[in-house]
Amino acid sequence: MFEWLFKYPPTVFLHGQLLLRSAWPRWLLALGVIVIGLLLAWVLRGRRASDTQLTGRLRLPLIWLLQWTIAVLIMVLLWRPAIAINELVPQANIIAVLVDDSRSMGIAEHGVTRMQQATQALQGSWLGSLSRNFQTRLYRFDSNLLRLEGPAATLTATGPATHINAVLAEFASDTASVPVGAIVLLSDGGDNSGRIDRGTIEVLRQRHIPVHTVGFGATLVPQDVEIEGVALAVRALAHSRVTAVVEVSQSGFAGRHTSVTVRDGAKLLATRELTLGADGATVSTDLTFDLPDAGPRVLRFVVAALPGEANARNNELSRLVNVEAGPRRILYVEGEPRWEYKFIRRAEEDDKVVQLVSMLRTSENKIYRQGVRDGLELAEGFPTKPEDLFGYDGIIMGSVDAGYFNAVQQALMREFVDRRGGGLLFLGGRQSLSDGVWGGSQLNELLPVTLPMVGSMFRREPATVSLTAVGADSAVTRLVDDRAVNITLWNKLPYLADFQDPGTAKSGAQELAQMHVAGRTLPLLVTENYGRGRTAVLATGGTWRWQMSLPLGDATHSVFWHQLVHWLVSDTRGQLSAQVSASTVQDQGHLQLLADVRDRNYLPATDAVVNAHLIGPDRLQADVPLRLVPGQPGRYQTDWTAPAVGMYVADITAAEGSLGAGRDTVAFQREDGVAENFHTGQNVQLLKSLAADTGGRYWSADDLAGLARAIPFSNAGVSVQRFQDLWNMPAVFLLLILLPLGEWLLRRRWGVV
Amino acid sequence: MRIQGPWRHIVLVATLVCGWLWVDHAHSQQDVDTPDNSPEKAEFYWSRLHYTSANDYGGGGRAFGFGYSFSGWSRDYPKADRQFLEALKRLTRIQMRSYEQVVDLDSDKIYDYPWVYAVQVANWTFTEDEARRLREYLLKGGFLMVDDFHGTEDWDRFMAGMRQVFPDRPVEDLPDGDEIFHVLFDLSNRFQIPGEQYVNTGRTYEKDGYVPKWRAIRDDKGRIVVAICHNMHLGDAWEWADIAEYPENFSSMAFRIGINYIIYGMTH
DSSP states (O other): OHHHHHSSOHHHHHHSEEEEOOSSOHHHHHHHHHHHHHHHHHHHHHHHHHOGGGOSTTHHHHHHHHHHHHHHHHHHHHTOEEEEEEEEOTTSOEEEEEEEOBGGGGOEETTEEHHHHHHHHHTSHHHHHHHHHSEEEEEEESSSEEEEOSOGGGOOSOBSOOOHHHHHHHHHHHTTTSOEEEEEEEEOOOOTTSSOOHHHHHHHHHTTOOEEEEEOSOSSOSSEEEEEEEEOOSEEETTOEEEEEEEEEEESOTTOEEEEEEEETTEEEEEEEEEOOSTTOEEEEEEEEEOOSSEEEEEEEEEOOOTTOSOGGGGEEEEEEEEEOOOEEEEEEESSOOHHHHHHHHHHHTOSSEEEEEEEEEETTEEEEESOSSTTTTTTSSOOSHHHHTTOSEEEEOSOOGGGSOHHHHHHHHHHHHTSOOEEEEEOOTTSGGGGTGGGSTTGGGSSEEOOSSSOOEEOSOBEEEEOHHHHTOSTTOOSSSHHHHHHHHHTSOOBSOEEOOOEEOTTOEEEEEEEETTEEEEEEEEEEETTEEEEEEOOSOTHHHHHHSOTTOOHHHHHHHHHHHHHHTTOOOSEEEEESOSEEESSOEEEEEEEEBOTTSOBOSSEEEEEEEEETTTEEEEEEEEEOTTSTTEEEEEEEOOSSEEEEEEEEEEETTEEEEEEEEEEEEEOSSGGGSSOSOOHHHHHHHHHHHTOOEEETTOOTTHHHHTTSOOSSSEEEEEEEOTTOHHHHHHHHHHHHHHHHHHHHHTOO | OOOOTHHHHHHHHHHHHHHHHHHHHHHHTTTOOOOOSOOOOOSBOOEEEEOEETTOSSSSSOOTTSTTTTSGGGTTTTHHHHHHHHHHHHHSOOOBOSSOEEEESSSGGGGGOOEEEEEOGGGEEOOHHHHHHHHHHHHHTOEEEEEOBOHHHHHHHHHHHHHHHOSSOOEEEOOTTSGGGTSSSOOSSOOOOOOTHHHHHOOOOOTTOOSOEEEEEEOTTSOEEEEEEESBOHHHHHHTTTOTTSOHHHHHHHHHHHHHHHHHHTTO
């Protein structure tokens, strides 16, 4: 219809340039338009006096508008309107037809696979029409591109992955010296990375190659449940309790019940019932579980398949977690003997990955040390040198007033959090927080609460506890797996032996738990990230009552403390902190190895020698140097490709001058063909944006009639500019008939005629 | 009125018993300021275990209006407790209440006092429920210090009660190097702490308890949960610390032992 009215396909109007081909000056056209407008207005105004039928409020302007439009249209036609458009020179260009041959193209809908639809489309007239004017080349692709010399029947839809981006980049590279007029991409858009790089788009745009995309498959696969994603920490301490958030989408099973499980090998770690949401909607559930022993762990998250599911392979997703052995060392400073000290120590005695080193002021001049490495550790009291304090991963500050620490020590603690990236936890107590005048210390800024301005906030009165909404979702306060049960459990915990008003949580801080005392509600546990580290306030010294009041064998108290101290130190890195760009790399194995290297004072090390020793499947061993990233002090990086499917461990070491500057181990895995099972609905958005970004157009598989007509209008390859007259468009003639007819009908309606 | 026959002997015995009760009661209350029901709150409460004695009159508690004097658990109470608290306050940073707290095994209230002191434990007896509660108290993190029982017979009777609590846990002699003797004061060189009888007799022992025994029962993690001071009487040493006739070195050692046991109980 469009082409019948306007003579040319939409592509011409989208990419062409409108112009007037007459030699007459354009200002004359503008002047004529104005003069005619005024003339018509003057004539009609004169007539209004004699013609009472035109006296209506809008009648005269409407008649003027119609007559003026006709006049303008005729004047414009006199100036010879045309459109300038580049057209491919016949027989001088290549049209590349790329057909997605990946596994997802084998998905059947209504008994016909996407590949069968694509093959049928290739037999349509559009390809024959193109072949008459251009050299057409047929390619198949999955993660690689292959030119097909034979018929399309060789397409099998068995490719383990789809990498449209890589394929387009490869095609552009291979045909750099060949005139390519256009690319026709037949696919379901199921690119495993889910995006096309801007770099690839730019290469195509520079060569003006439009990509016309032809989409196959329904956007929503009927009768399917899929794990959309799993959010889980990449690193965690062994035997820590962690929470994974699993997102599940579905179609055709709205409201049905299923279950989500997580396993470490054959060992079931946790399971959770799940009610599926509406079609296309994503629901999330969390699974809380204890991590096993140290080492790289591949955890498998599985949604139980429902009867009749089209694709059960997208019900399972694996995540690799670097489970670290520790030990992480925490320095606990306590200003007076008190029960909280004893019971924290007892709780942490069972902790296999956290070592609690404590210094307790038993009398005015004596410090009792526990958990020290040797007789020298802390022998002089709280450290005064960075290398001594930075050897710890976290600090717990008990009932100690700020004045106990000199200015150097306070500054050191601040740097411990900010620069070293350690965790600092303040406990409530009669010499803590505002009662210990911490508000006037150098550490006031890094506290997660704004302390009250006055002291005497500590009370030896009972306080009950509950979780906040944030705390209900936090792994720190998750005492049992089930969220609802956990909330109830907190509400039923024995009262605290004492409490301290810590003030109010600062913006950006998270209030996880609160206390209720005499009608007041106060923050109990507040956490915050500060600099590279984190701080927290637990505004009581009385959680020990949980241990003494709950039944013998109840682990609530120790679980709470395990989780709190694990949170405190689990993200505290050493002098060398290694990471990979992705802990699971799909199909191609490309990744970046990164290392953040610090010297003994945790300042960025810029002259370190950093090397990665990689161990992989099939006894693979490789040594790769990491280079300093310009403009990023202490940041070292290298690109690497995992050559085969399997688990890899990178042992990264750094030496700064003659000194070792740290070591870290990070694991990652390569898995091929897994991503292809996910997001199997047609990715219309990707196909449309690819077409739009390159000057092409998205076509649905059942409407390819205009494709052959649209392709020649392109300035890619070998093309010439042509001028297409517009005066003879049927739409113009139609207007010239309809406008006077409209005026006549209006006048007739008003009784003028 | 003349009392004749066997009634004369009965009245004589009753008079003597009442007289002894009065003297004992007055004796135990000497130089002690009995606090009112002070709302004083503290981190540490000196807790004295009130248990049922084999020789309790009416099962313990107040007998004949003379306080707790007839029950073994209240020996030296409360003067010893308060004198000890004075020393504890002076020598440590523990924030404590200035007077003692009597705790029972017949309620869960004992769980609010994780350190408890018991004397004359040769006389203690437990119901099944009390034994269970004491066992759970100790395994959850409570600490029990026992004192003032002497010789073989007392030990056997103490252990009869202890076996109700811990049927199988071994009792061990503490070596000088044990942490409990070094947690605040270094107490490698300890000696027998006698009761008040030392003033009159010069004897440091009672019954056949010639050698002081520093013993303990540990939990599964090796932490001392019951510290046993057998063949000594620390309570008397605290109580008589302000009496010139009682040697200072005994009281001094007793204070240090008690303080170490408290610090240990608050750190392990």
